[in-house]
Amino acid sequence: MLELETKTVVEERQGEAYAPFANDPNKYSKKFYIESYGCSMNFNDSEIVASILQEEGFGATTFLEEANLILLNTCSIREKAEQTVRKRLNIFRSYKKERPSLLIGVLGCMAERLKAKLLEEEQLVDMVIGPDAYRSLPGLIAEAEGGQKAVNVLLSREETYSDIAPVRLDTNGVSSFISIMRGCNNMCTFCVVPFTRGRERSRDPQSILREAQDLFDRGYREVTLLGQNVDSYYHTTSGSEDVTTFANLLEMVAQVSPLLRIRFSTSHPKDITDDVLHTMAKYDNICKYIHLPVQSGSTRILQLMNRTYTREWYIKKVDRIREIIPGCAISSDVISGFCTETEEDHQETLSVMAYSKYELSYMYAYSERPGTLAQRRYADDVPEEVKKRRLTEIIDLQRELSAQLFEQEVGKTFEVLIEADSRRSADDWSGRNTHGKVIVFPKENYNLKKGDYVQVKVHKATSGTLIGTIVPGNQH
Known part of the structure; x- marks a missing residue:
């Protein structure tokens, strides 16, 4: 998730409505409108949904007034993201009062987490579709058109959508995303992703290469390989001993063409290996940029978060990145006010930021999410005003770091x-x-x-x- 205008990011991405730029708007008798919230995976998932809907005769529109189907692809990582979605759903319901045949659906992580509550208790939607259930959309639409409430939030151990060619909903025609894996096996105590997106599974590398080649042939010159934790990509071919690691995959995609830039997101510090770093150093078209979330600079807090590394280990990883890839840019995620966080813990976070010299950070005050391990194990005991004050100090430091790093580029x-x-x-x-x-x-x-x-x-x-x-x- 790369921000173009500001290099200090506090809030989640806002909802964006897309229509495929290559579509003939008059080709389809039915129209769908889709808004996406949260991480880049959600935006890529919306492209998969668009492909499935096109096969069912739906064309995309950016005008709510002409839509037969309205979809929100949602995020549950923070409470504010869910509040935003609820506000949008209430607006959409006003359209449904005027056009009773209009269908409204919620996709993604919020759908998985809240399930029937959105359908029955609040009666905001006609359909609820989890991240692994997009193939069932045609059947769910048919159920909803028949007056039934439609839901499928089953998680899968195999689904990667590797055979579906996404409809590119971006508008610049230069940069695009490729999802290489789904789910997450890291049980960070603050995170809902393992519960909303299931366990890790990796796409067949050949399907990824075909998608990258197709994008290049169509004029795209940059792809971002996406996953909840791309470095843990690991694909084995059934009946074979062939194994493809993330370092292997990165090299394969880089070899599509030297004119195709490669980025990837997101990396878990424990999984980014020397093999990955050496591959990055070897190919000029693999961008020298790593998103390396730290979350906290305190070893004690990291242990409570179940991040599986210490402050000292993380610092050594930063050193290793810059040893193998001199000048590599690093960005991060930072949480202020996690359970039991003290002023000393907070100061340790600031010092890790200063040492790592992040290009940008995604910075948040801790928001307790229902169903997470942290919610079950720990009290959310840091006062809101303390969280906000510490977050402000984190933001101020990041702005200072970003300004210094930008100024250093003058003359280059x-x-x-x-x-x-x-x-x-x-x-x-x-x-x-x-x-x-x-x-x-x-x-x-x-x-x-x-x-x-x-x-x-x-x-x-x-x-x-x-x-x-x-x-x-x-x-x-």
Whole structure:
């Protein structure tokens, strides 16, 4: 989940409504509208859902008024995310009063966690579909059209949707996501993911390669490999001793073309191996950027979180990354105010951030989630005002770190993948370098387009953007 405008991220991604840019809007007699919340996995899942719906004769729309079916792909990681979804559902119900045939469904993690409550107690939706049940959408729609409440939240040990070609719902045509695995085996005490998305299972590597090749052939120049914990990717072929690790997969995708950039998210510190780091160092088109969530800088709190590493171990991992990949950018997730957190624990978090020099962080005050191990084992005993004050200090430090790191780039030259016009001016291009930093530069008279690579020298840094000019003679 990469933010382009600000490098300090506090809230979850807002809902976004998408329509496939390549679709003929007049081709389909029925229309669906979909909003996605939360992590990049949810946005990628929405593309799988769009593919399934297209096979059933539904075309995408960005206009609620013309939709026959409204879907929300939801997140349960924080209470605020669920509150946002409930507000949207209440708005959608007003549309249903005017058009009783309109169907409303909830997908994803919130659907899995709340199940029948959304259907029966609050009567906000007609359908509830869990993350492993998207193939059943056609049958559930038929049930709902017949007046029944439709639900399927069964978790699967095998489902990876590897045979479904996602309908690309993004709009830039340059960058896209590829889901390589689903679920999570890490039982972090604060997290609902193992309960809402089930156990880990990895996609067949050949299906991933086919998707990457297809994207490249269609003009995409960057893919992000997605998973709750990509480094634990591990695929075995039935009846064979062949094993594909994440390092193997990373190399295979990098070899699709040197013009295809590779990113990945998210990494658990315990699983990112030297093999992965050496593979990153070997290929120029694997971006030198690692999202390495720390959550807390206190060993005591990390143990309560069941993160399976210590403060000292994490610091050594940061050192190892920069030893093998000099200059590698690192970002993180940080939680303030976890159960029993003291001022000393908080100060240890700040010191780990300062040592690691994160490019950006996703920063949250602890939000107790029903059903998690933390909710069952520990009291949520840090006062809200203390959580907020500590979060503010974390945010302030991250802003300082980001500003320093951006300023250090002035005078350097980077290869930039052009992604879009600058938001502020159609006379400028906007793209990112290997570290994920946004660089804006004048188009001038060069014959360039989205998806081209260009060398850009940085002349100025703002709080979240680098500003530069093209170095002549280095476009491709």
